[in-house]
Amino acid sequence: MSQGTFTPAPGAAPLHRQVRAQAAMETKLLLRNGEQLLLAVVIPVLALVGGTLAARRLDLDLAHEPVDVLTPGVLALAVMSTAFTSLAIATGFERRYGLLKRLGASPLPRIGLLLGKVLALLLVQLLQAVVICAVALGLGWRPGGGVLGAVVAVLAALLGTCTFAGLGLALAGALRAEATLAAANLIYLLLMMGGGIVLPRDTYGAAEGPLQLLPSAALGDALRTALWDGRADAVAFLVLLVWAVLGAGLASRLFKWE
Template sequence: MATATQVTTPLPGTLRLGWERTRFELRTYFRERDAVVFIFAYPVIMLAIFATVFGQDGASVDVGDVRIPFAQYFLPGMVATGVMLSSFQNLAISIAVERDEGALKRLRATPLPPASYFVGKVGQVLLSSLLQTTLLLAVARVVFDVPLPADAARWATFAWVFVLGTATGSVCGVAYSSIPRSGRAASAVVTPVVLVLQFISGVFFQFDQLPAWMQQVAALFPLKWMAQGMRSVFLPDAAEQLEVGGSWQLGMVAAVLLVWLVGGLVLGVRTFRWRRRDDG
């Protein structure tokens, strides 16, 4: 007696599923119009405010014979904080909400590999951050006449600081998403951390003019180094002397971001939860 042969179709690979998950995450992300408008508009609005307030009557940051308009000086910090909003803050809040609503629990019951889920999250952050940064640079160039780098070496630095900073913010956001006890508490737990880091990391003020203790605290966190790496891209070489170490310290920028990337990855693997705390 002949028996029917059961044919099972193997699932696509992890990366293929990760790309499909990235597309899904992008569609979901852009449906949340309020959050998207805030994340995209925040760096642009803050750049406009600080450039207008500090740049009155032609005021600028003077480094010897070099004058740096405030719009140009604040641009690197706004690029860095935009990446942090799109990566760390976005993922820490959205994953906490997904867990609280039971979406992660249902997703875990599907054949989707966990790695593909995280690839989708990081892919969404990379693409949305790139779009957000492009918008910010366009506004800075067109509206505030900020000169953009003309040589390939600076853009290469921008590329690795951007990618490494985005990846670091993403894994730290995934790890931090386990701290809020509920989706409703996520914003209250995440947003103050981001605001404090912005104030102490040279985003809203000249970093060399902050108190020494504040500079030392900021140096423990990735946003300060991301902003410093971006300053090496968008500011003239003369501005290097304004840095605490008297140089851009790009090796240290890479080292600190890598340490946080690895640390966030290890912590995320150990602490990530697919269920709510009260769900077993």
Template structure:
């Protein structure tokens, strides 16, 4: 029986937003939630800048620099790529691995799973938040490097194109691996204790704080398994002169290997995440 009265228009059901639209809306929610945590915001945005300032000041005393046949590379310029890479790792891998573990422990993921929001939209929101935060963080870092430490920025489109694809691949692999790793901590309270040491160890062995070619060979081999070393190497190819490639262990930038390793970790993180991601706490079934 029709419920439409004379002179009235039939009621139409409102269209359900698509997954992409829901993902964009979720991105806005994730960004608002992130920026309300002021201590986390300050740490994630300020850490690369502070570390660049410390290392550039300590190692750059008396105008010291790294020698190349064609000239010299100031320490601030050499350390900048590593700071960009570690900033991406903090914003993507560490941020998601900890925040998702906390959400699960507090029951937020369980409640969210009971809503009509598709799981894909939830993860799109997380990745969107990471992309926005990475962009803002790196913009601040590059501005400080250029203005305060006189680090020259790339002048040609090819170097910036390399910067973009290394940044996007590194951010994507870091975010996906962060989601997968979030299932490892047994509780939200232990998340920082589990995730932070992993990040610190990778920073020290991946050429972030030291010249990678001066690290012990066994350490170089271990670091080559993980994406941070390759992300830092890719960023060095952007911000250092082409002659600086001879400082790499292989004597070249290895762009093909960088892309392959980052893509491999993206696939591995996706497979592991799909198989192990949990919406409930371990003691909640």
């Protein structure tokens, strides 16, 4: 037997393996949590199906077919539900139970923890997009943006994820877990109903202009323009970028690991 066969070789795994393991764990936790699964998949699908059927029954005067109007907004809603509400609530309770503090004492660096969370968000959002697009296609959705529109929509979704993730981490860092739970759900409901995310801003009457400044409306506008016309809405991308910088600044200032 060669020398050194049983010599221990302690040490941390490479960063990419740590991030992959952390992302897998984060994804499983998100999908096993009934409340988070409700926010991630069930509510957006119900909004899509219910809104499309109601619009058809009421024969609403819309610029496009009801399913074509609602699908980009529901995709934007799914991004917000995962990147903001689910992330804020999960992170708040992880801080409360000391999980983040324990992870901080592990070989996993803080950047690895954040990368794992981001990767988990993207995996869940991919699942959301597959489910929502499948339902929309079954309802007769025909995206008009083509390949270019799909690429722009993905870029908008990524920027929206950064925006809402920063805001979610800032909220989780500023409030206690129970307060984060209440505030995140309240903000989600308010933005879903009146934030210009599911329906186009022109359906809100005089509030159309001010709504343009909200990240929810900006993400909805960006996805609608991409999937309807196959182009980028420069104003919407600029608004999202400003909110992304603001969210990152607030998160770095307010977020605490314990």
